[in-house]
């Protein structure tokens with residue numbers, strides 16, 4: 001987990017555990033082996049996501065290094081992002097389809113929606129949105145860390 005001096009008070013706790021109980025390859029029992037924590041800001045609220053990953057516990061399994069993780073995390077947020085997919089989609093739509101500047105998209109998010117956004121660095125926001133918008137235009141391979 002990255003450590004930054006941001007206000008995460010009031011975040012809603014979201015515990016997400018991989019649903020699989022058995023190894024896809026050997027059928028062995030899966031055990032929880034890791035805990036990943038992150039904060040994810042969505043349009044609706046700030047989440048403190050605690051993801052529990054599992055691995056195969058069978059000593060003879062050749063896939064013991066494989067980690068099973070909750071698919072809910074992927075539905076909520078892109079990898080290495082701190083903004084929910086809903087924000088990325090909303091911001092990308094504003095910027096790409098409606099030609100709203102990144103700065104104005106940011107202001108709209110803060111002022112119009114009442115969205116708790118003041119604690120998020122503007123530079124991070126701009127980079128994230130720009131990269132995603134660029135990816136949508138096909139000028140980059142995909143979204144990158146903001």
Ligand SMILES: [Zn+2]
Pocket residue numbers: 023024025026027028056057058061062063064
């Ligand atoms: Zn296995």
